[in-house]
Amino acid sequence: MPHNNLTVFPQFHSRIKQLKRIDLTFNAITHLVEDDIDQIEKLGEVELLLKGNPFQCTCKMLQFLKWLGESKQVRDILDVTCVTDTASRTFMSEVISDLKTFEISCKTKFWLPFVVSITSIVVLAIISTVVFFRYKYAIEYLLLRIKMKMKNYNELQQEYTYDAFISYSHTDSVWVKQFHDKVNSMGFELCLDAEDFIAGESIAGNVINAIDSSRKVIFIITHDFLMSAWGSYEMEMTRMHAFQRVLLL
Numbered sequence: 001m002p003h004n005n006l007t008v009f010p011q012f013h014s015r016i017k018q019l020k021r022i023d024l025t026f027n028a029i030t031h032l033v034e035d036d037i038d039q040i041e042k043l044g045e046v047e048l049l050l051k052g053n054p055f056q057c058t059c060k061m062l063q064f065l066k067w068l069g070e071s072k073q074v075r076d077i078l079d080v081t082c083v084t085d086t087a088s089r090t091f092m093s094e095v096i097s098d099l100k101t102f103e104i105s106c107k108t109k110f111w112l113p114f115v116v117s118i119t120s121i122v123v124l125a126i127i128s129t130v131v132f133f134r135y136k137y138a139i140e141y142l143l144l145r146i147k148m149k150m151k152n153y154n155e156l157q158q159e160y161t162y163d164a165f166i167s168y169s170h171t172d173s174v175w176v177k178q179f180h181d182k183v184n185s186m187g188f189e190l191c192l193d194a195e196d197f198i199a200g201e202s203i204a205g206n207v208i209n210a211i212d213s214s215r216k217v218i219f220i221i222t223h224d225f226l227m228s229a230w231g232s233y234e235m236e237m238t239r240m241h242a243f244q245r246v247l248l249l
Helices: 034-042 059-070 092-097 099-134 136-150 170-184 203-212 223-227 229-241
Strands: 021-023 047-049 055-057 081-084 089-091 162-167 214-219 246-248
Touching (some): 055 092, 059 099, 089 092, 092 099, 162 170
Parallel strands (some): 055 081, 162 214, 214 246
C-alpha cells in the first residue's frame, strides 16, 4: 500500500496467515499509536516497510521510538527519517541509537516549567520577605494611610488640632504629664496619648492621626524611649511623614 497518502496504520485481521509484508512506504503516517503496535505484534513475524513517511521524533512519540528500537519487524529502519522538535529532519535510527539522551531531554522539558515556576515563587517570597522587613514601617504606614483614607480621614489638614504631639516612653509618664500640664498652662495645646487617643482605634492609627493633627512632634528622648518598640515606630512614622516638624527633648 505505498503511495496511498495514508495517515493512520490500516487495520489487518490477525488471522491472515499469508500476510508476510506490509508496505506502507511514502504515505502520510506521522506515528503509530499503542493499538497499532499491538496489532503488528499480533500479526506475528510480518515485515514492515515505513520509509518515506513524515514521522515525528518528539517527546510524545517516545513509546513509539522505544518500540522501534526493540522491534526487528521494520526492515527499512535505516532509511526511515523523522522531524524533530527543532523542525530538522534526521534518520530515526540515529535518534533510537541515542534514545537514553532523548528520553532525558524529554523529562527535562517536562519538569523545567515546574522547576522554573517553583523557583520563581520561592525567589519572589524571599524578596517579598526581605522587602517587608526592610521597609516594614513604610509598608505599615502606607497601609494605615489607605485605611484611614477609606474611613474618610483627611490625608492632609489645613488646620491643626494640636500644637504638638508628645512621643515618649510610658516609664517617663510622670515627668511627661508635668511637662504637658506646664506647656498647656502657657496656652499651647499638646496631644498626649493617655488623654487624646481615640478609644477603639488602633494604637498605630492613633499615632498617625496624632501626627497629622499636630503642628510639631516632640520626642522625649530617654534610654527607655530608645529601647521601646513603639518609640521606634513613632519616630519612623514621623520621619516618613513629618520630619520637618520634629522637636527633640
